[in-house]
Structure formats: C-alpha cells, structure tokens
Amino acid sequence: xxxxLDLAAGWLSxxxxxxARGTLPILYVEAIPVRVDAAGRITAVGLLLRARxxxxxxxxxxxxxxxxxxxxxxxxxxxxxxxxxxxxLPRLPVSIAPFTVVEYFPxxxxxxxxxxxxxxxxxxxxxxxxxxxxxxxxxxxxxxxTPQEATSEAVLAEFSGGQDRLIRLAMAHxxxxx
Amino acid sequence: xxxxLDLAAGWLSxxxxxxARGTLPILYVEAIPVRVDAAGRITAVGLLLRARxxxxxxxxxxxxxxxxxxxxxxxxxxxxxxxxxxxxLPRLPVSIAPFTVVEYFPxxxxxxxxxxxxxxxxxxxxxxxxxxxxxxxxxxxxxxxTPQEATSEAVLAEFSGGQDRLIRLAMAHxxxxx
Amino acid sequence: xxxxLDLAAGWLSxxxxxxARGTLPILYVEAIPVRVDAAGRITAVGLLLRARxxxxxxxxxxxxxxxxxxxxxxxxxxxxxxxxxxxxLPRLPVSIAPFTVVEYFPxxxxxxxxxxxxxxxxxxxxxxxxxxxxxxxxxxxxxxxTPQEATSEAVLAEFSGGQDRLIRLAMAHxxxxx
Amino acid sequence: xxxxLDLAAGWLSxxxxxxARGTLPILYVEAIPVRVDAAGRITAVGLLLRARxxxxxxxxxxxxxxxxxxxxxxxxxxxxxxxxxxxxLPRLPVSIAPFTVVEYFPxxxxxxxxxxxxxxxxxxxxxxxxxxxxxxxxxxxxxxxTPQEATSEAVLAEFSGGQDRLIRLAMAHxxxxx
Numbered sequence: 072x073x074x075x076l077d078l079a080a081g082w083l084s085x086x087x088x089x090x091a092r093g094t095l096p097i098l099y100v101e102a103i104p105v106r107v108d109a110a111g112r113i114t115a116v117g118l119l120l121r122a123r124x125x126x127x128x129x130x131x132x133x134x135x136x137x138x139x140x141x142x143x144x145x146x147x148x149x150x151x152x153x154x155x156x157x158x159x160l161p162r163l164p165v166s167i168a169p170f171t172v173v174e175y176f177p178x179x180x181x182x183x184x185x186x187x188x189x190x191x192x193x194x195x196x197x198x199x200x201x202x203x204x205x206x207x208x209x210x211x212x213x214x215x216x217t218p219q220e221a222t223s224e225a226v227l228a229e230f231s232g233g234q235d236r237l238i239r240l241a242m243a244h245x246x247x248x249x
Numbered sequence: 250x251x252x253x254l255d256l257a258a259g260w261l262s263x264x265x266x267x268x269a270r271g272t273l274p275i276l277y278v279e280a281i282p283v284r285v286d287a288a289g290r291i292t293a294v295g296l297l298l299r300a301r302x303x304x305x306x307x308x309x310x311x312x313x314x315x316x317x318x319x320x321x322x323x324x325x326x327x328x329x330x331x332x333x334x335x336x337x338l339p340r341l342p343v344s345i346a347p348f349t350v351v352e353y354f355p356x357x358x359x360x361x362x363x364x365x366x367x368x369x370x371x372x373x374x375x376x377x378x379x380x381x382x383x384x385x386x387x388x389x390x391x392x393x394x395t396p397q398e399a400t401s402e403a404v405l406a407e408f409s410g411g412q413d414r415l416i417r418l419a420m421a422h423x424x425x426x427x
Numbered sequence: 428x429x430x431x432l433d434l435a436a437g438w439l440s441x442x443x444x445x446x447a448r449g450t451l452p453i454l455y456v457e458a459i460p461v462r463v464d465a466a467g468r469i470t471a472v473g474l475l476l477r478a479r480x481x482x483x484x485x486x487x488x489x490x491x492x493x494x495x496x497x498x499x500x501x502x503x504x505x506x507x508x509x510x511x512x513x514x515x516l517p518r519l520p521v522s523i524a525p526f527t528v529v530e531y532f533p534x535x536x537x538x539x540x541x542x543x544x545x546x547x548x549x550x551x552x553x554x555x556x557x558x559x560x561x562x563x564x565x566x567x568x569x570x571x572x573t574p575q576e577a578t579s580e581a582v583l584a585e586f587s588g589g590q591d592r593l594i595r596l597a598m599a600h601x602x603x604x605x
Numbered sequence: 606x607x608x609x610l611d612l613a614a615g616w617l618s619x620x621x622x623x624x625a626r627g628t629l630p631i632l633y634v635e636a637i638p639v640r641v642d643a644a645g646r647i648t649a650v651g652l653l654l655r656a657r658x659x660x661x662x663x664x665x666x667x668x669x670x671x672x673x674x675x676x677x678x679x680x681x682x683x684x685x686x687x688x689x690x691x692x693x694l695p696r697l698p699v700s701i702a703p704f705t706v707v708e709y710f711p712x713x714x715x716x717x718x719x720x721x722x723x724x725x726x727x728x729x730x731x732x733x734x735x736x737x738x739x740x741x742x743x744x745x746x747x748x749x750x751t752p753q754e755a756t757s758e759a760v761l762a763e764f765s766g767g768q769d770r771l772i773r774l775a776m777a778h779x780x781x782x783x
C-alpha cells in the first residue's frame with residue numbers, strides 16, 4: 072500500500088502518521104479494477120506492479136488511506152485516479168458495503184494479511200472501469216489478466232502481504248473463481 | 250409483472266404457463282433502474298407506469314420471468330431492454346447475488362408481497378443505467394424521481410403488490426433511505 | 428440434489444414434475460452447514476455423502492426444491508432437517524439475500540454447474556448449525572472437515588455437478604479460502 | 606458512542622486519542638442486537654438508552670472503537686459483552702463484510718450521520734443474541750422492541766447523530782422494514 076500522495080496532501084505530517092500507526096488501526100480502501108462485458112461478467116482484472124520499500128517488486132491492487140473528513144466514495148475515486156489515471160472512468164457499486172474487509176497486521180500470523188508498518192483495515196471493492204487506464208508514477212506497470220490468469224499459481228505468487236488471497240476473494244465475489 | 254414478451258417468445262404456451270403457475274414457484278428477476286453520479290451515489294430512480302389487468306394503473310419496476318435454459322444475467326438484460334429500450338446501457342452488478350429476494354404469493358398476508366396469479370420468487374437488483382431510456386409498449390410512462398421523491402408517501406401509494414416496500418429496500422441498499 | 432421427500436409431500440406428481448422440468452427453471456435452496464466458534468469464524472464444514480442416480484457416490488451439500496406456496500426460510504429449514512435431522516439447530520442468516528445464486532443447466536458447458544435432469548436455480552446460504560447432526564436416509568454419511576480439508580484437491584474431486592466450486596465460494600464468503 | 610472501557614484498557618492515552626481524533630478517521634464497530642425466531646426472522650430489536658455528554662438521554666446501538674492490533678470480530682464481541690453483559694451469547698455473521706458502513710462527521714451536513722468529537726467510520730452488523738442481556742454500567746436501560754415499534758416515528762425520534770437511519774437500514778437488511 073502506498074501513501075506517497077496522501078502525505079503530499081499534507082493532512083498529516085510524516086511524524087504524526089508514524090505515531091498514529093503505532094497506536095490505532097488505520098483505515099484504508101482497496102479496489103480491484105476489472106473490465107466487464109455487457110452482462111456485467113468480469114472479463115479481465117487490472118493488476119499493478121509496484122516497487123516495495125525493500126527493493127523487490129510485487130503485484131498490487133489499488134489502495135490507499137481514507138483521509139480525515141474524507142468520504143469513502145471520494146477516497147476510492149481519489150486512489151483509483153491516482154493509480155489508474157484521470158480517464159479510467161471507475162464505476163463504484165451502488166452499495167457502500169464492501170464485499171470484504173481486509174485486516175493487515177504487523178504480525179503476519181494474525182490474519183494472514185500482513186503490513187510491516189501498521190495495523191490497517193481495508194474496505195475492499197471490485198470496481199469496473201470503462202476508460203483508458205495508465206499506471207501512475209507510483210506504479211511500474213498495469214496488466215490486464217483474465218480471471219483464470221489472475222488466479223493462477225504463477226501470478227498469485229507475485230503478490231505480497233497476503234493480497235493473493237484478496238484477488239481470489241474478489242473473483243469469488245464475481246462468481247469467477249475457476 | 251408483465252410476461253407479454255415472454256409468451257411471444259413461445260417457450261411455454263399460455264396453457265402450460267397457467268398450469269405451472271398453480272404448482273410451482275415461478276422464478277423472476279426484478280431490476281430497479283437508477284441514475285448514479287460519478288462516485289456511484291443514486292441520484293434518481295426510474296419508475297414505470299403500467300396498466301394492470303384490472304384496468305387500474307400503477308408504478309412498477311422492471312420485472313419478468315427467467316426462461317428455461319436462460320441465464321439470470323441474460324434475463325435481466327432482456328427485461329431491461331424490453332422495458333427501457335435498446336440503448337439504456339444497463340450496468341449489471343459484478344456479483345450475481347441479489348440485494349434481496351422478493352416472495353410474491355397469491356395470498357397477500359403471507360409475505361406482504363402479492364401476485365394474484367402465482368407464487369413468484371424474484372431476485373432483485375439495483376441497476377445503474379447510463380443511456381437513454383424509452384418506455385416500451387408494455388409501459389405507459391417512465392419517470393425519474395429522486396430517492397426522496399420515490400420514497401415519499403404519495404409515490405409509494407401508487408405501487409401495487411407490495412412493491413412500495415421493494416423501492417424502500419432498494420434505497421436502503423444504496424444508502425439513500427431518507 | 429434430491430427430491431425424494433419433496434415428491435412424498437405430494438404437491439406435484441412425478442409426471443408433472445418431469446413436465447415442468449422440461450419447460451421452466453426450477454427453484455432450489457442450498458445450504459452449506461458449518462460449525463462456527465464464539466466469534467463466528469467457520470471451524471468446520473458439514474459435507475454429505477450421497478448415492479447418485481448413476482450408482483456413483485459423491486459429496487453434496489444440503490439442497491432441495493422450494494415448494495408451491497412455501498417460503499424460502501421454511502424450505503431451508505425443511506431441507507436442513509431432512510438432511511441433518513431434527514435437532515441440528517440451524518441458524519439462518521438475518522438477511523434472505525443468498526451469498527450466491529447457482530445456475531445448474533442440463534448442458535455442463537453453460538455455467539460450469541450441471542444437473543442432467545433440469546435447469547435449476549439455487550439460492551445458496553452458509554448456515555451455522557449448533558446441534559447434533561445425523562445424516563438422514565437419503566445420505567450415506569455426514570463428515571465435518573476443516574475449511575482447509577474441505578477445499579483440498581482430494582475432497583473437491585469428490586463433488587459432482589460443479590459443487591466443488593460452490594464449496595470454495597462458500598469458504599470465500601466466510602473469509603476462509605486458504 | 607462510548608469509549609470509557611477502551612480508555613481504561615490503556616492502549617491510547619486520553620491526550621493521544623484527542624490528538625488522533627483531529628487528524629484521522631477513527632475505526633468503530635456497531636452492532637444492532639436482535640432476537641430471531643427459529644427461521645432466522647427478526648422478532649425484536651435491542652435498543653440501549655444512554656446518557657450523552659450534554660446531559661440528554663438517547664437511544665443507541667452497541668458501538669465502540671477497534672483497538673490497535675485488535676481483530677474486528679474480537680472488537681465486536683468485546684463491545685457486545687461490554688454493553689449487554691457476559692451471557693448475551695451473540696451470534697456474529699459468517700461473513701465479516703458489514704451490511705453497511707456508517708460515516709460519522711463533526712459536520713452533520715456531510716452524511717447525515719454526526720459525531721461532534723470526531724470523524725468515525727463504523728462497520729455495522731445485525732447480531733442475533735440468544736442469551737440474557739443486562740445493560741452495563743454505561744447504559745441506563747435496554748429495551749426490546751418489535752421491528753414495527755423500533756421504526757415508529759416516536760422511537761426513531763429518540764436517537765441522536767442520525768442513528769435512527771441506521772436502525773431503518775438494519776431492518777431493511779433483515780427484510781423487516783414495515
């Protein structure tokens with residue numbers, strides 16, 4: 072998960088964020104961008120390639136913090152634009168209820184979802200995007216894979232922090248778990 | 250609920266359908282068409298005005314039978330096109346799980362949802378539509394109301410069969426119950 | 428899916444049911460019985476072992492038709508009692524919306540879910556059961572497996588009609604997809 | 606929403622919590638306790654009566670913060686025990702996905718949900734409870750009302766912060782919106 076642009080927005084200094092991260096769960100939104108056909112079936116999943124703090128590269132979904140006084144829908148739109156560009160045309164679901172809630176802990180054994188920096192709780196959504204997507208500066212690449220490809224052993228091995236499981240939960244939500 | 254076009258499709262004769270209606274629950278899909286803003290919030294609800302068999306007129310949502318060997322998503326698209334025209338551009342949800350299931354009985358006291366002709370079980374969806382909507386021959390009119398208007402006492406009184414409750418459940422699903 | 432007891436109830440003769448099966452989608456409910464811990468996490472999945480019409484044996488979930496004028500909750504309770512006994516103490520969810528809808532077709536290539544006898548549409552629920560479960564006459568055995576065991580390759584291979592996928596969707600719904 | 610016991614737990618000093626409240630959204634869980642019949646239908650809703658900081662009294666649901674390194678299910682159990690006693694026997698849902706997400710803002714005009722102290726984001730669940738419930742020291746009373754009573758104008762007027770709307774959304778989720 073990347074906070075680069077959040078910090079640039081200046082609502083919380085780096086020091087304050089580090090302090091909060093040691094004392095409170097931090098609220099995130101996560102979006103799995105998908106292409107759908109005319110009947111709403113998922114035909115492709117958009118996966119980002121990101122450099123991680125330790126120098127390795129991993130697959131990732133769209134993700135970021137919810138800011139103070141920011142609505143969840145606005146946070147989702149902001150992070151989708153940040154990661155996919157301004158003309159991705161995301162289609163947020165009618166209901167704000169996430170399809171799942173992902174709990175990331177500094178200790179990888181608690182939930183299987185792991186974030187060494189913090190306890191983060193992410194509201195997760197599957198979001199169809201209609202427009203052109205261009206990965207932003209914080210991502211190296213964006214690849215569109217079929218649900219079968221995205222849930223293959225080889226691709227799942229390229230995620231970190233347990234997000235391979237998130238991808239499979241998202242495909243199950245869309246009825247596309249092979 | 251209207252089956253005019255279903256019958257025209259000829260997959261079941263009128264006699265056979267009448268027989269089945271006395272012995273089995275009949276599977277329907279129902280769609281509440283909505284307009285949404287860029288962040289996915291419902292801004293308007295599309296309500297049809299239909300003539301009923303008894304000569305009265307009532308508000309209604311998009312609805313119809315699922316045919317033999319027809320997929321649910323295809324039934325939804327077919328009925329949306331039948332009631333709203335071919336360029337409504339409906340956006341079916343990623344998940345096939347309906348937001349609620351509506352059980353219509355010949356006896357109005359069983360569930361509060363009433364269909365004098367049959368026991369019908371409807372999978373209900375809230376469906377954003379992007380395109381131009383023109384009510385088909387089976388509908389007298391299509392009106393776009395705000396969630397506040399659609400759930401006002403005056404408008405709710407214009408539904409029949411308990412569908413006023415369906416509208417309120419749909420708005421609750423979208424977080425738009427005033 | 429077994430209709431033995433449904434037919435015994437006599438609401439539809441075998442001939443009429445066979446006729447309806449060739450002309451209409453037939454409405455089913457399916458329940459995946461689970462044991463949960465004090466915090467609601469799935470600890471075990473109850474899988475039936477059933478003899479199939481072709482003489483083979485396969486794993487199965489609780490399933491059966493919704494009868495004419497029967498409510499969905501009542502059909503669920505009836506089939507849970509039929510398959511697990513009268514003291515299983517099932518806990519139906521607060522919302523009647525199923526976690527998924529399973530579409531079985533005579534042609535296995537349509538949806539991946541297959542029923543050679545009919546087009547069946549099943550509303551699927553994950554149902555915690557608290558009491559003692561004894562498999563009924565229509566089942567050979569009932570086994571309680573952990574989510575890991577239930578989604579292992581070996582166990583998934585023992586299902587038929589695509590229900591291995593239903594088990595994985597149910598575990599995903601409960602956040603227990605390994 | 607009450608944090609008395611949270612603070613007693615000492616994971617965050619009052620000063621630190623006040624500081625965090627001015628800079629980050631704070632994660633909460635909320636539970637609407639219900640009694641259900643054997644088929645899972647809501648028969649009664651448990652509403653707390655709480656003294657508010659300004660000296661007035663208002664109806665309330667079970668609510669509280671998620672602590673650092675605490676799982677959501679554990680936070681729900683902790684707050685249900687805190688508000689309803691140790692033998693309430695809550696039955697958390699199989700899926701961790703909340704039925705809705707409630708966004709409380711210091712400014713009441715943003716979402717209609719209002720908390721003068723903070724920006725709080727609450728994951729909301731409807732939770733059947735089987736055991737005896739005794740309101741804790743932080744609540745004045747606990748009353749069990751039918752869904753009809755709980756959604757009557759008179760009772761809804763006794764909530765604050767917009768929680769009357771939460772009650773109606775919860776009843777809609779359970780199909781019990783009159």
